[in-house]
Amino acid sequence: MECIGDDVLKRTHTCGQLRETDIDTEVRLCGWVRSYRDHGGVVFIDLRDREGLTQVVFDLPAESDDAAAEMYKLARALRNEWVIAAGGRVRPRGTERENPKLPTGQIEVICSDLTVLNRSDSVPFEPDEYAQTSxxxxxxxxxxxxxxxxxxxxxxxxxxxxxxxxxxxxxxxxxxxxxxxxxxxx
CATH class of the missing domain: 1.10.287 (Helix Hairpins)
Structure with a gap:
């Protein structure tokens, strides 16, 4: 298990609980990486648990310390279906980036600590409702x-x-x- 930041792994919320009323709250989420997007300097993941989905953001500021750089490097190594614990502050997504299809679509978590709980090989199918699998x-x-x-x-x-x-x-x-x-x- 790779741990960057706090070693306290107990979640404070599920991935489907967070709303606009939670903005500026420190949270810890645990779940599966559903999708991963690296936009060069910013990594976005959709973190999923049994209750829903929340977007987690890993940003590497220009003035970052070694711990932040290590966490960003670990975030870039994340892959689908890895199990992680991510702690950070809830912030608004901004109107141009909101996702009205998700109950958590108005917020995102800017990550300040990351723990990889388990790595996963590629799965034979994605466990979502749109997967066409025999x-x-x-x-x-x-x-x-x-x-x-x-x-x-x-x-x-x-x-x-x-x-x-x-x-x-x-x-x-x-x-x-x-x-x-x-x-x-x-």
Whole structure:
């Protein structure tokens, strides 16, 4: 694990939580690098977690210290699907750069510390809702498929239904028993 900056890795927000009301707030986000754009002197990444997407900016000012230069160098090495923790200050994107398609499209995080939590090889398909992938490939790489928004929504619905059923049964005085002797193992 490469660490530049703070070694505190606990996130303060999810990638889908930040809004204009969070401008000038110090935050720490953790997630997957969804996309990477290097504009020579400025690196933009879209950081994704289960809750959404936030743009993170790595800027190398002309008057930067060694730590900032190291972080910028590490940011330029980032690739899709790497897992990172990024800390920084929330700032407005500016009206010409806003993305109305995203709930977080009015803000971005200017990164002040970066930790690479895990590197990733190229994945066989991108876990987004627009990926056209065969069912065979999706089943073979189920751990990636489960990150697609459609699958995540289905898992959340199933979770809510199961939680509701458990709550009703618990309030009725029932207990939940899980034992292989009472159920068929498959």
């Amino acid at each position: 069912e065979e490939t999706r089943l073979r790489y189920r751990y990636i498929d489960l990150r697609r928004p459609e699958m995540t929504r289905a898992l959340r619905v199933r979770h809510a239904i199961c939680q509701g059923m458990r709550r009703v049964l618990d309030e009725g005085g029932f207990i939940e028993v899980e034992t292989p002797f009472l159920t068929k193992s498959t």
